[in-house]
Amino acid sequence: MWDGVGDFIAMGGHGPYVWGSYGVFAALLIAEVLLLGRQRRRTRAMLVRRCRRQVAAQSHWGPES
Amino acid sequence: MTKRQKRLTLVVGVLAGLVIATALILNAFRDSMVFFVTPSEVMAMTELPERKFRIGGLVESGSVVRADDSAKVSFRVTDTARSVVVTYDGILPDLFREGQGVVAEGWIDTEGTFHADKVLARHDEEYMPAEAQAAIERAGHPPGAGQEY
Amino acid sequence: MLPRRIPWLTFAAPRNFHALVQALxxxxxxxxxxxxxxxxxxxxxxxxxxxxxxxxxxxxxxxxxxxxxxxxxxxxxxxxxxxxxxxxxxxxxxxxxxxxxxxxxxxxxxxxxxxxxxxxxxxxxxxxxxxxxxxxxxxxxxxxxxxxxxxxxxxxxxxxxxxxxxxxxxxxxxxxxxxxxxxxxxxxGMSVTLTSAPxxxxxxxxxxxxxxxxxxxxxxxxxxxxxxxxxxEREADTQWVRDVVQRREVNGVSRPGAAVADESAAVREEGRS
Incomplete structure (x- = not known):
């Protein structure tokens, strides 16, 4: 259907519109996934810190009965 | 009634009230929420609108006349029942075709000619490959013929 | 015997929800x-x-x-x-x-x-x-x-x-x-509706x-x-979150699959008890 890569990119003269649509969509999806990943890592780190603190406190004071 | 039932009644009541209110508002603004009027509606107007408005319909086949020395163009917009002559001086959108949908913004003079200062193409909801379209035309059913306005 | 929990509320419990998402x-x-x-x-x-x-x-x-x-x-x-x-x-x-x-x-x-x-x-x-x-x-x-x-x-x-x-x-x-x-x-208008061919x-x-x-x-x-x-985050101070975190610590974060398996096993166990 396409006459080489150049023809594909050109999209029959509508390249900027088509790739402007797909590009922005892809960029926003990537941004959302990255932001979510960062949030997940932060939360996990926070939970691990809390957990270690508690384990440390328990070993110092002895296990809670 | 328990607290939960009360809350449910409240939420359902609020939603029902909202739906009714919205329906009433939409009904009241029915005419002014219209993006364009059809040629038949223009013909039925008792007095000419002073403000700019938009008319929409199909570009009548064979009605497009382009000036030789300028970008001026005139064509008829039809809703298959009535039609209005539109004149325009400017660049038409890619999808401006005879037999296809169009919306023109401008004013109408006492002669009944519509002077557009903006022309937008309106496309139908049919998507098909060129070969399929050619086959349909051979069979004598031009696309857009089923479009209603 | 206690009546079973209504099934559609199962995942309203944060712990079960966490395990579900982890697997899904x-x-x-x-x-x-x-x-x-x-x-x-x-x-x-x-x-x-x-x-x-x-x-x-x-x-x-x-x-x-x-x-x-x-x-x-x-x-x-x-x-x-x-x-x-x-x-x-x-x-x-x-x-x-x-x-x-x-x-x-x-x-x-x-x-x-x-x-x-x-x-x-x-x-x-x-x-x-x-x-x-x-x-x-x-x-x-x-x-x-x-x-x-x-x-x-x-x-x-x-x-x-x-x-x-x-x-x-x-x-x-x-x-x-x-x-x-x-x-x-x-x-x-609409190209795709539930009632007619697209x-x-x-x-x-x-x-x-x-x-x-x-x-x-x-x-x-x-x-x-x-x-x-x-x-x-909301449940940070509850025991089940601590359990989840600790299990992950033991299994290592690099092996999320193991943690998932453990969690779902734990949830199944809880369901039996």
Whole structure:
């Protein structure tokens, strides 16, 4: 259907519109996934810190009965 | 009634009230929420609108006349029942075709000619490959013929 | 013997919800990637150019799915808002909150791609017709919902106010959907309805369906993951979260599969006891 890569990119003269649509969509999806990943890592780190603190406190004071 | 039932009644009541209110508002603004009027509606107007408005319909086949020395163009917009002559001086959108949908913004003079200062193409909801379209035309059913306005 | 829990409330319990997402999300992501690849291939290499628009119509393969998801996610959000308001189920509020950003993203993309599609076909990026205006209102509803939540410090109160807003805004969704039938709009009518055959070539329709599936799975994966993080934060001081964290510490974060297996085993055990 396409006459080489150049023809594909050109999209029959509508390249900027088509790739402007797909590009922005892809960029926003990537941004959302990255932001979510960062949030997940932060939360996990926070939970691990809390957990270690508690384990440390328990070993110092002895296990809670 | 328990607290939960009360809350449910409240939420359902609020939603029902909202739906009714919205329906009433939409009904009241029915005419002014219209993006364009059809040629038949223009013909039925008792007095000419002073403000700019938009008319929409199909570009009548064979009605497009382009000036030789300028970008001026005139064509008829039809809703298959009535039609209005539109004149325009400017660049038409890619999808401006005879037999296809169009919306023109401008004013109408006492002669009944519509002077557009903006022309937008309106496309139908049919998507098909060129070969399929050619086959349909051979069979004598031009696309857009089923479009209603 | 105690009566069994009502099954549909099982995942309203944060612990079960966490395990569910842990098991489900990787599959949702894989499904989304597979469908997206198939959809893009069909959309760009199988579906022919449109007889009128040429190749610009290929924007449809993301414009329509994102517009559908924008509306669908709002309906879901409103449904969770009702459950939150009436039954005061915390998980419903978490779900509503986590749907909003993705819904806003989808609606924005629908508007953006619509503008870029409108420019070459209609001859304008934007008009104030009923379809476009009501979709813009949808975006503002999402943004308003999120702003309201972050504006109120009290989580509980902010959540309730936002739920009410989500509920009120739901009348906009049928207006968007039916606007092209109720009024003359520049936007064309529906190509795909539940009641009649789609008015597009089969290969185009296949690409549209694949991309819609991909969008749906993506939205499900992202909102569930977001809700999972939210749940972990809210429940940070509970024993089950500590258990989850400790198990991960022992198994090592680099082996998420093991942690998942452990968790679901733990949940099964709890179900038996």
């Amino acid at each position: 999300a990787p599959w949702l992501v894989r499904g989304a990637v597979v469908l997206a690849i198939a959809g893009l291939y069909t959309g760009f290499f199988v579906a022919p150019p449109d007889y009128q628009q040429g190749n610009s119509y290929r924007i449809l393969f993301i414009h329509v799915p994102t517009a559908w998801m924008g509306m669908f996610l709002y309906l879901l959000m409103a449904m969770y808002a009702v459950i939150h308001l009436v039954w005061r189920i915390k998980m419903a509020d978490v779900m509503a909150r986590c749907l909003a950003p993705t819904g806003a993203l989808m609606t924005f993309v629908a508007l953006w791609t619509g503008a870029l599609w409108g420019a070459p076909t209609w001859g304008t990026f934007w008009v104030w017709d009923a379809r476009l205006t009501s979709t813009l209102v949808l975006l503002f509803l999402y943004l308003g919902y999120m702003a309201l939540r972050s504006a109120v410090d009290d989580r509980e109160k902010g959540g309730r106010a936002a739920s009410l807003l989500a509920l009120v805004g739901v009348v906009n969704v049928p207006i968007i959907y039916f606007s092209v039938e109720w009024w003359h709009t520049l936007h064309q 008015s597009m070539a089969p290969s185009m329709f296949t690409a549209l369906l694949l991309m819609t599936g991909a969008c749906w799975l993506y939205c499900a994966a992202v909102t569930l993951r977001r809700a999972q993080v939210d749940v972990l």
